Amino acid sequence: MLMLKEHFRANDMGHLVVGKLDAVDLAKTFGTPLYVMDEQRIREKYRNFHRAFSSLWRNLLVCYALKANSNLAIVKILQNEGSGADVSSENELRIALGAGISGKRIVFNGNYKTRRELELAIANDVLINVDNFQELEAVDRIASHMDKRARVGFRVNPDVRAPTHPYIATGLRESKFGFDVASGQALKAYERAAKMKDVEVVGIHAHIGSQILDAAPYEEEAEKLMALVAEVKEKLDISISHVDLGGGIGIPYKPGEKELQPEMVAERVVSVVRRFVKEHGLEEPVLVFEPGRYLVADAGILLARVGYIKERLGMPTWISVDAGMNALIRPALYGAYHHIELANKLDQKNDVVVNVAGPLCESGDFLGKGRKLPRAEQGDLAVIFDVGAYGIVMSSQHTAQPRPAMVLVNGDKAEIIRRRETFEDLTRLDRVPGWLE
Ligand SMILES: Cc1ncc(COP(=O)(O)O)c(C=O)c1O
Numbered sequence: 395m396l397m398l399k400e401h402f403r404a405n406d407m408g409h410l411v412v413g414k415l416d417a418v419d420l421a422k423t424f425g426t427p428l429y430v431m432d433e434q435r436i437r438e439k440y441r442n443f444h445r446a447f448s449s450l451w452r453n454l455l456v457c458y459a460l461k462a463n464s465n466l467a468i469v470k471i472l473q474n475e476g477s478g479a480d481v482s483s484e485n486e487l488r489i490a491l492g493a494g495i496s497g498k499r500i501v502f503n504g505n506y507k508t509r510r511e512l513e514l515a516i517a518n519d520v521l522i523n524v525d526n527f528q529e530l531e532a533v534d535r536i537a538s539h540m541d542k543r544a545r546v547g548f549r550v551n552p553d554v555r556a557p558t559h560p561y562i563a564t565g566l567r568e569s570k571f572g573f574d575v576a577s578g579q580a581l582k583a584y585e586r587a588a589k590m591k592d593v594e595v596v597g598i599h600a601h602i603g604s605q606i607l608d609a610a611p612y613e614e615e616a617e618k619l620m621a622l623v624a625e626v627k628e629k630l631d632i633s634i635s636h637v638d639l640g641g642g643i644g645i646p647y648k649p650g651e652k653e654l655q656p657e658m659v660a661e662r663v664v665s666v667v668r669r670f671v672k673e674h675g676l677e678e679p680v681l682v683f684e685p686g687r688y689l690v691a692d693a694g695i696l697l698a699r700v701g702y703i704k705e706r707l708g709m710p711t712w713i714s715v716d717a718g719m720n721a722l723i724r725p726a727l728y729g730a731y732h733h734i735e736l737a738n739k740l741d742q743k744n745d746v747v748v749n750v751a752g753p754l755c756e757s758g759d760f761l762g763k764g765r766k767l768p769r770a771e772q773g774d775l776a777v778i779f780d781v782g783a784y785g786i787v788m789s790s791q792h793t794a795q796p797r798p799a800m801v802l803v804n805g806d807k808a809e810i811i812r813r814r815e816t817f818e819d820l821t822r823l824d825r826v827p828g829w830l831e
């Protein structure tokens with residue numbers, strides 16, 4: 395079945411069009427495998443997301459989750475739209491600061507933050523979402539050495555079950571993240587922080603998982619976070635000013651999957667927050683969200699050249715393309731579905747059942763199985779959709795494959811935003827000890 399999202403179309407040659415450019419020409423100009431990102435689509439998604447919440451709530455901070463795609467140009471587009479950043483490593487923090495996002499609009503998450511990372515965060519007034527008691531002690535100690543006050547929130551584990559892949563469900567009680575709410579551990583964290591001289595308690599944070607297509611878990615999350623905000627106010631007289639619900643809004647990857655409109659999440663979350671503010675006399679908090687996938691996933695495609703076609707009697711035909719799990723690991727890692735078409739044959743019937751394989755020596759190296767495509771020939775151009783998030787950032791050099799290039803399209807303009815790796819890039823860090831020479 396031909397499935398094109400609203401921001402793509404086919405031209406009269408049956409070729410895929412990205413922005414105003416023919417994907418076949420892009421592949422010819424820049425080579426394959428090639429990631430292509432559509433700037434206008436990212437801007438549109440950011441505006442949708444922002445509007446959905448800002449139309450219901452005044453104090454809003456949208457922090458783009460750099461882990462989805464930390465390319466400098468992509469981060470710059472989002473900075474340009476007014477986004478803050480959610481970072482989870484020193485380098486993501488440096489990228490966000492370098493793009494011109496002020497530290498005050500950055501949140502730092504993760505369950506293992508190094509001393510260097512904490513120093514850089516504290517120096518830039520980044521909001522650190524502390525994950526455990528030892529980290530809290532470290533933050534206080536480092537801030538005191540630096541003669542600064544650290545802005546902190548606590549990552550709490552609200553035990554919300556979000557319907558998604560187990561690897562990306564992060565809000566369950568057994569998960570590695572955050573302070574447990576049910577046992578009172580989270581409240582204790584606020585109590586301890588309140589006694590610390592160099593820690594300013596600012597926020598509460600949770601992230602219940604990724605690729606969520608249902609608004610209900612967000613409502614449950616908001617209930618649990620706001621109940622804790624009220625308890626912290628009542629028992630410790632601490633006003634939590636930043637309520638951070640994390641990211642996780644999914645996108646439809648498969649034909650028939652329904653989009654989760656941010657408006658649906660906004661309505662449910664904001665009504666919970668309003669009720670708590672009113673019933674407990676709380677100050678109106680800044681609502682923080684950390685969308686990654688929602689903003690960039692469907693702006694990205696991967697173009698891969700069809701090399702070889704192998705027929706198997708009574709079984710799907712194997713099509714080998716020049717991008718595999720090295721370029722896009724999600725199908726191999728999570729069994730994730732990415733829609734595939736032939737970008738140069740959108741006007742033909744998809745009537746051959748195929749498996750699409752990458753070039754690596756692993757049976758797990760496939761991009762899709764049991765798909766229907768037009769009859770493929772050598773030199774055709776496969777397009778893998780929805781790869782703008784968790785695509786290039788999770789790519790590898792397995793079998794010494796260079797990572798693909800990435801191009802940004804804006805209307806009729808296209809420019810490289812990450813050049814293709816070369817043999818020199820692949821071997822640059824290796825050393826042969828003298829005794830082997
Ligand atoms: C703390 C945190 N925030 C935000 C995100 C972004 O999630 P998504 O890309 O699903 O919106 C993640 C993803 O793992 C995360 O761990």
